Amino acid sequence: MKIALMDSGIGLLAAAAVVHRLRPDADLVISSDPGSMPWGPRTTEDLTERALGCARAAAAQRPDALIIACNTASVHALAAIRAELEPELPVIGTVPAIKPAAAGGGPVAIWATPATTGSPYQRGLIHDFAAGVEVTEVACPGLADAVERADEQAIDAAVADAAARTPRDVRAVVLGCTHYELVAERIRAAVQPPAAPPVVLHGSAGAVAAQALRRIGAVPRPEAAARGRLTVLLGGREAMEPVPAALAYPEGRSLAALVPAGA
Template sequence: MIGIFDSGIGGLTTVRALMDTMPGYDIIYYGDTARTPYGTKSRQTVIGYALENTEFLLQKGAKIIVIACNTASSHAVDEIKKRYDVPIFEVITPAVHAAIKASKTGKIGVIGTRATISSRIYEQKIMELKPDAKVYSEPCPLLVSLVEEGWTKRPETTMIVKKYLQPLKTKQIDTLILGCTHYPLLKDTISKKIGGQTAIIDSGSAVSGAISSFLSENRELAESLPQNGKIDFYVSDVTEQFEKTAGAIVKKQIKLICVKK
């Protein structure tokens, strides 16, 4: 199985992308909804959570791990790779490659949690590949909670998105990385407020493409993965709103299984 974890239910945007890109592959998802958001936590705390989540997925039979959380990707990927001998994918690198390819002016914006933005991981990776790029980053700490609450269409959310994006709009960026897997649920609002000419890079879609390419090159592993179309959804806490939002993301009714760790 392909194992995916996130700080909450936003990582289901990555599940949805994998369902579209690689239909049929069995997936196990874990959303740490009891401890969301990760973006306000310390680096060491995030690493601890990420290791626990990885262990859970491996115990459930995952042969590939996808860190569908930008905060965990920026802080914990090296530690996870040190401890576990399985293919590990994070959502940052594929999004960086997609953004560089999409940008015509080299002016790239990034939005994410405070932890992701303060890590400067996107800026570092972009500058390694394109030293002449101009990278502008803005933390958007309220957006994860708004998505988790299902407030994607509320006027209050639109006003907050507009305020967060204004500094990037004045920089005349031509490409914007959604540096959090919750943010694609606000993609329409973000696109309108940043400007329709700005390319929007969804990290979930980018990583699904990277996994698909990897499996094309590693046929033995690909053939060992079950392809029964089975998807299990686990969370560390569940509410009626979580289930409603989760169903909207994957575009079908689902049952969230609550597990306590």
């Protein structure tokens, strides 16, 4: 079994780590283009072409499924990627976990990139799945970039800025960018009011990993032998390992322990 994941940068690490945990026997392909980040400020046409480039590079490795582990790419380029690659290759997009967050009642905050915050796509999800629930959209300028660079001071500053604009009585926070899942505990600490019930964070990594397995008729086997191999593609070219910043996060270190596919 071979599962591919793509993103502009290291936001794909969260979903890749879950796939590896569920199926340690599966080969993984991670395809990104960190030199073109951030994708959010780009035009839809430019973003779509860059996302297609990452998707094509991953598809050339002949995976069984491809996860678009990027909210921005899923918003703007998922249809184009599916039109080109499906039905031969199942493509799984990443949707902010607004539905499960709203199911627990409000207030709910959605942390997302400025490009996604307020977009018709996100507003549509709120309308469809969070009707009657108090929802606050919180743009997080600079947070994804800071996570990509593993810049501790910039991460803390961006998290603090977003937390200051998050209602203090919030009960759940949707992590609307895959990069944010790599710093989930920092976000939780920043939004947790003293002496209040724990704020629940809702990411997408677990859901998209499980959906990828379902699409190819596979089931989780976390007890399987860890014999999966890793292929890293940066800007379409094969690399020996993920970018150095990936090693700043547990998810990246868990993948770095995999044997390179070419070894």
